Amino acid sequence: MALIDLGKKEVHCKIVYYGAGRCGKTTNLLYIYNAMSDSDRGKMLTIDTKGDRTLFFDLLPLNLGKISGFDIRIQLYTVPGQVMYEATRKLVLKGVDGLVFVADPLKVRQERNIESLNDLERNVGEHGLDLADMPLVLQYNKRDLVDTPVPTLSVEELEQDLNQKYQVPAYEAIATKGDGVFETLKEISKLTVNYVAKRHLFNR
Amino acid sequence: MRDLVLRAETVQKVKAMIEDKLIKDNVQTALVIDGAGNILAHCGKDTDGLDAISLAALTAANFGATSQIAKLIGENDFSLLYHKGEKANIHFARIGTELILISIFGDDVSLGLVRVRVEELAAAIKTIFEG
Ligand SMILES: Nc1nc2c(ncn2[C@@H]2O[C@H](COP(=O)(O)OP(=O)(O)O)[C@@H](O)[C@H]2O)c(=O)[nH]1
Numbered sequence: 590m591a592l593i594d595l596g597k598k599e600v601h602c603k604i605v606y607y608g609a610g611r612c613g614k615t616t617n618l619l620y621i622y623n624a625m626s627d628s629d630r631g632k633m634l635t636i637d638t639k640g641d642r643t644l645f646f647d648l649l650p651l652n653l654g655k656i657s658g659f660d661i662r663i664q665l666y667t668v669p670g671q672v673m674y675e676a677t678r679k680l681v682l683k684g685v686d687g688l689v690f691v692a693d694p695l696k697v698r699q700e701r702n703i704e705s706l707n708d709l710e711r712n713v714g715e716h717g718l719d720l721a722d723m724p725l726v727l728q729y730n731k732r733d734l735v736d737t738p739v740p741t742l743s744v745e746e747l748e749q750d751l752n753q754k755y756q757v758p759a760y761e762a763i764a765t766k767g768d769g770v771f772e773t774l775k776e777i778s779k780l781t782v783n784y785v786a787k788r789h790l791f792n793r
Numbered sequence: 794m795r796d797l798v799l800r801a802e803t804v805q806k807v808k809a810m811i812e813d814k815l816i817k818d819n820v821q822t823a824l825v826i827d828g829a830g831n832i833l834a835h836c837g838k839d840t841d842g843l844d845a846i847s848l849a850a851l852t853a854a855n856f857g858a859t860s861q862i863a864k865l866i867g868e869n870d871f872s873l874l875y876h877k878g879e880k881a882n883i884h885f886a887r888i889g890t891e892l893i894l895i896s897i898f899g900d901d902v903s904l905g906l907v908r909v910r911v912e913e914l915a916a917a918i919k920t921i922f923e924g
């Protein structure tokens with residue numbers, strides 16, 4: 590759910606990075622945070638799962654410039670992927686406008702990726718939304734692991750597992766090095782802003 | 794949740810009421826936020842040092858969590874939350890189903906006053922946003 594402030598001429602959107610635990614969601618936000626200038630980023634809030642807390646998520650506010658005279662403000666959130674943090678995932682999805690699903694290429698995580706995507710579908714549904722109608726981008730992260738001896742999934746296998754139903758843009762990435770991070774962000778920002786703008790700005 | 798479209802006049806009206814009911818009586822900062830963590834109105838004197846975006850995000854998530862707790866003990870929801878600190882205190886109140894009013898104040902302001910004023914404001918702000 591976007592907030593459109595006609596007085597300040599600002600549009601605020603919420604983009605959530607979703608995916609199984611340790612697939613690289615926080616690493617994406619950290620890379621973005623470090624690469625943006627102070628004027629384009631707000632404070633990054635990270636509440637990690639260490640320690641005795643009930644809420645865990647990361648938040649990075651960004652300014653993405655102007656469209657049709659409106660300042661575009663995006664809030665990037667991550668959710669904790671671990672099964673036990675179901676309640677937090679649902680809370681963070683409240684009012685979501687766009688989604689990035691980050692997939693782990695380790696063969697041992699194949700089922701986890703699929704479960705996490707199913708979990709996303711269900712949780713979005715509980716907020717009365719349909720994933721098929723929403724801006725969604727996939728990121729196949731940790732592609733550097735392909736060159737190591739650990740068994741990994743090929744892009745074709747990941748597509749087969751995760752992108753048959755929705756057929757959305759997918760980017761290969763190495764979030765630790767920043768490869769693919771901004772490509773992912775640019776695509777989801779574009780889709781999300783268009784999705785919101787289509788409803789409001791262009792038909793006023 | 795629907796998109797929220799704020800008109801300048803609406804925000805001005807809400808801010809004027811908050812100034813009158815809270816800020817004039819020494820409440821430091823008051824924010825109106827929505828359930829997604831967006832800030833609709835931000836009033837107060839020393840708001841520069843405050844990380845309002847983080848505060849809004851955490852408050853929205855915390856209210857969501859508290860609703861779940863309420864359901865566990867057979868309540869529909871808790872309409873307000875209050876935390877007392879050594880120097881600063883913070884009060885949260887629901888406005889209708891989607892909005893939250895946050896007030897931050899020092900020991901020079903009584904909790905009783907804040908409660909009464911917030912209650913008046915919540916009703917008025919709800920009418921403005923929800924008609
Ligand atoms: N090799 C490799 N490791 C990565 C990559 N992206 C993230 N990681 C590592 O994976 C671990 C989990 O990452 P994190 O961002 O905390 O995952 P999250 O649980 O999804 O937030 C960390 O040790 C990261 O350094 C990548 O592209 N390649």
Ligand SMILES: [Mg+2]
Pocket residue numbers: 614615616667668669
């Ligand atoms: Mg993380």
